[in-house]
Amino acid sequence: MNKGLKIILGIILVIIPLYLIVPGMPLSDWGAATWEVIKGGVTIFIILLGIVLIIMGIDELRG
Numbered sequence: 001m002n003k004g005l006k007i008i009l010g011i012i013l014v015i016i017p018l019y020l021i022v023p024g025m026p027l028s029d030w031g032a033a034t035w036e037v038i039k040g041g042v043t044i045f046i047i048l049l050g051i052v053l054i055i056m057g058i059d060e061l062r063g
Helices: 003-020 031-062
Strands: none
Touching: none
């Protein structure tokens, strides 16, 4: 994929959702539910990162 196309697609994928969540738009009331999902996702991400680091540490000890 062309570098310019990647940048344009990235900008579009950032601007359109931001436009939809501005007050008065169709998705403006999604904030509380999304915040709960993000908090849950961060918790799971940290746990998985810890597991990966433990596995990497054990692998280094064996080697």
